[in-house]
Amino acid sequence: MVSGPASEKFAPEDARQRADALRSEITEHNHRYYVLNDPTVSDQHYDVLLRELEALETEYPSLITPESPTQRVGAKLGEGFQSVRHQVPMLSLANAFNDDEVLAWYARLKDALDQETVDVIAEPKLDGLAVSLRYIEGHLQQGATRGDGTEGEDVTQNVRTIRSIPLQLRTHTPPAELEVRGEIVMTRSGFRRLNEHLGEAGQKLFVNPRNAAAGSLRQLDPAITAKRPLQFYAYGAVTTNTQLTTQYAVYQWLQELGFPISSDITVAKDLSGLLSAHKQFLRLRDQLDHDIDGVVYKVNDLSAQDELGFVSRAPRWALAHKFPAQEEVTRLLGIDVQVGRTGALTPVGRLEPVFVGGVTVTNATLHNADEIKRKDVRPGDQVVVRRAGDVIPEIVRSINTDQAKRSDPWKMPTECPECGSAVEQIEGQAAVRCTGGLVCPAQRKRALEHFVSRTAMNIDGLGTQVINQLVDEGLVQTPADLYRLDKETLMGLERMGDKSAQNLIDAIDQSRKTQLDRLLFALGIREVGAVTATALASHFGTLEAIAASDAQTLESVPDVGPIVAHHIVAFFNERHNQEVIEDLQALGVEYAPVERHESGELPLNGQTYVLTGRLESMDRSAAKRALETLGAKVTGSVSAKTTGLISGAEPGSKYQKAESLKVPILGEEALLDLLRTHMPDTVE
Numbered sequence: 001m002v003s004g005p006a007s008e009k010f011a012p013e014d015a016r017q018r019a020d021a022l023r024s025e026i027t028e029h030n031h032r033y034y035v036l037n038d039p040t041v042s043d044q045h046y047d048v049l050l051r052e053l054e055a056l057e058t059e060y061p062s063l064i065t066p067e068s069p070t071q072r073v074g075a076k077l078g079e080g081f082q083s084v085r086h087q088v089p090m091l092s093l094a095n096a097f098n099d100d101e102v103l104a105w106y107a108r109l110k111d112a113l114d115q116e117t118v119d120v121i122a123e124p125k126l127d128g129l130a131v132s133l134r135y136i137e138g139h140l141q142q143g144a145t146r147g148d149g150t151e152g153e154d155v156t157q158n159v160r161t162i163r164s165i166p167l168q169l170r171t172h173t174p175p176a177e178l179e180v181r182g183e184i185v186m187t188r189s190g191f192r193r194l195n196e197h198l199g200e201a202g203q204k205l206f207v208n209p210r211n212a213a214a215g216s217l218r219q220l221d222p223a224i225t226a227k228r229p230l231q232f233y234a235y236g237a238v239t240t241n242t243q244l245t246t247q248y249a250v251y252q253w254l255q256e257l258g259f260p261i262s263s264d265i266t267v268a269k270d271l272s273g274l275l276s277a278h279k280q281f282l283r284l285r286d287q288l289d290h291d292i293d294g295v296v297y298k299v300n301d302l303s304a305q306d307e308l309g310f311v312s313r314a315p316r317w318a319l320a321h322k323f324p325a326q327e328e329v330t331r332l333l334g335i336d337v338q339v340g341r342t343g344a345l346t347p348v349g350r351l352e353p354v355f356v357g358g359v360t361v362t363n364a365t366l367h368n369a370d371e372i373k374r375k376d377v378r379p380g381d382q383v384v385v386r387r388a389g390d391v392i393p394e395i396v397r398s399i400n401t402d403q404a405k406r407s408d409p410w411k412m413p414t415e416c417p418e419c420g421s422a423v424e425q426i427e428g429q430a431a432v433r434c435t436g437g438l439v440c441p442a443q444r445k446r447a448l449e450h451f452v453s454r455t456a457m458n459i460d461g462l463g464t465q466v467i468n469q470l471v472d473e474g475l476v477q478t479p480a481d482l483y484r485l486d487k488e489t490l491m492g493l494e495r496m497g498d499k500s501a502q503n504l505i506d507a508i509d510q511s512r513k514t515q516l517d518r519l520l521f522a523l524g525i526r527e528v529g530a531v532t533a534t535a536l537a538s539h540f541g542t543l544e545a546i547a548a549s550d551a552q553t554l555e556s557v558p559d560v561g562p563i564v565a566h567h568i569v570a571f572f573n574e575r576h577n578q579e580v581i582e583d584l585q586a587l588g589v590e591y592a593p594v595e596r597h598e599s600g601e602l603p604l605n606g607q608t609y610v611l612t613g614r615l616e617s618m619d620r621s622a623a624k625r626a627l628e629t630l631g632a633k634v635t636g637s638v639s640a641k642t643t644g645l646i647s648g649a650e651p652g653s654k655y656q657k658a659e660s661l662k663v664p665i666l667g668e669e670a671l672l673d674l675l676r677t678h679m680p681d682t683v684e
């Protein structure tokens with residue numbers, strides 16, 4: 001540890017020693033902070049050391065060395081970048097898009113090497129840009145982009161600003177020459193902040209972190225690059241070090257020399273090991289703070305790599321097994337407004353079809369008018385569409401090339417596009433709602449869809465198309481009308497043959513015998529989801545008892561608060577709803593007697609969950625409420641008794657804690673599955 005006040009005056013020789021000591025201490029802290037992610041001092045302490053060094057170097061400029069941590073940001077480049085010829089070409093990778101292509105590659109390896117099994121490294125394919133870093137006698141001498149693989153651009157001044165790149169190797173016995181290759185990426189969190197800044201300044205936004213990383217590295221002013229959240233990961237070396245026999249050993253050596261290496265690199269022993277590593281990285285994908293777009297497999301044994309050699313510009317010993325892209329750019333053709341079951345108006349973007357996240361997407365949600373305004377998304381724009389996991393596709397942002405050619409900002413209609421009724425703001429929310437109620441055909445259609453859904457009356461064969469026709473042709477107004485349908489009427493519908501009409505009649509007939517909680521849920525009372533319906537059913541036992549209860553009595557049921565109670569009372573007071581219920585009963589809809597539990601056992605009773613990281617589909621408090629509604633406890637810290645840790649993107653230290661205690665870690669998908677299973681109306 002270096003000690004002594006910053007203001008102390010030194011004799012020149014003492015000053016040199018002090019500067020040396022400060023430099024190595026600061027460099028060490030840099031390494032701990034940027035490479036190991038494990039700082040041991042506060043930012044303030046670090047700043048004090050840096051300022052002292054700066055003061056010393058100002059007083060004695062002859063003490064400055066090129067590797068001094070004060071020398072990361074150099075002067076502006078006058079002209080463009082010089083071109084650099086790579087001493088050894090920078091190759092590209094062959095791609096595999098499915099398991100069969102990996103299988104074929106692995107079979108070729110075994111064949112060519114005449115081995116039963118081949119050890120292969122699996123590591124993330126980083127979605128950034130490749131660079132090469134040349135070190136002479138341990139000093140960073142040149143940084144270059146990949147370019148066309150043969151010739152790149154000299155970006156030395158810019159790579160020097162990236163704190164995770166050592167200016168000097170961490171060894172007393174550096175190799176005479178070493179070329180380290182790797183990827184420069186921009187962190188996702190940094191990318192979001194950068195785009196926010198650029199947006200506020202009225203500048204063009206970057207499409208994705210990869211473009212932002214490339215744009216940031218190719219700045220003529222290194223001071224700009226220095227401010228960008230860039231990170232380097234090493235994945236290869238051109239070296240004469242003959243002690244190294246495996247790719248894995250190369251990584252360990254590079255790590256010792258001070259370079260960051262991707263975490264979770266594994267060595268697989270066979271094909272199934274490779275494929276399971278691919279699955280593992282796919283799961284990890286959303287938790288990382290940088291984009292990865294696949295897994296790179298590399299034969300571990302270096303002499304085997306030599307033996308296998310290259311085809312055209314890609315090595316035979318490596319393969320990139322790609323993930324489906326999560327973000328793509330397409331054109332927003334228009335913005336439609338959908339009317340939901342409760343009348344809520346949701347703007348939905350109509351897109352030029354685009355393949356993203358493994359499916360072709362033609363519609364993506366835009367949530368509400370505020371969101372559209374904030375993102376300034378307009379019909380005709382080029383937009384970034386994101387579909388991560390099974391989450392609903394979303395329009396992330398517009399990329400506006402020509403401001404003048406854009407359409408006017410979009411406005412939410414003031415009348416319901418389906419029935420022309422006035423639109424009102426939902427209290428306390430950004431959303432608006434059609435006031436038409438059941439006059440509105442859209443609300444009627446969605447209410448019917450809900451009524452027949454799997455967890456409600458479970459009537460198979462009544463999809464959106466059929467329901468739309470039934471309502472549009474005036475054949476069905478209320479759920480009760482479904483039980484008045486006959487086969488002949490159904491056969492008059494489009495694409496409805498004899499057999500499907502009969503099946504549908506049978507399905508409707510079967511649904512007459514149901515359970516109280518299903519029927520109650522099917523009625524679509526606001527805020528009464530499947531779980532609340534179950535609690536109400538087991539508490540009261542009959543529909544009549546629920547309908548006759550006042551708000552206070554209803555609130556004695558666990559999970560029923562004043563708002564829910566109000567909606568229930570209002571529903572049963574409505575003349576129209578009473579008629580529908582009477583009709584249903586007259587048409588033979590009946591439920592089995594209910595076993596009553598005053599306490600209401602809930603599906604997740606006895607389970608404890610902890611949440612960490614950022615969830616895409618809901619915020620953490622919503623996730624907590626949903627779990628608690630199902631009877632689970634949600635606590636703030638992981639213990640051996642925790643049922644599961646639910647981990648979103650960028651999880652905190654709870655993640656390691658859960659790993660060390662062997663507590664199951666569930667991703668957002670698993671959470672959604674859990675919620676879908678037990679409360680199907682809350683997750684779209």
Ligand code: IVH
Pocket residue numbers: 091092093094123124125126127128129130146183235236296315318320
């Ligand atoms: S190895 C000879 N490893 O992918 C092997 N490349 O398609 C060449 N990339 O230009 C590179 N992550 O920019 C390697 N773990 C990784 C990588 C990786 C990303 C990029 C790299 C390269 C491109 C080839």
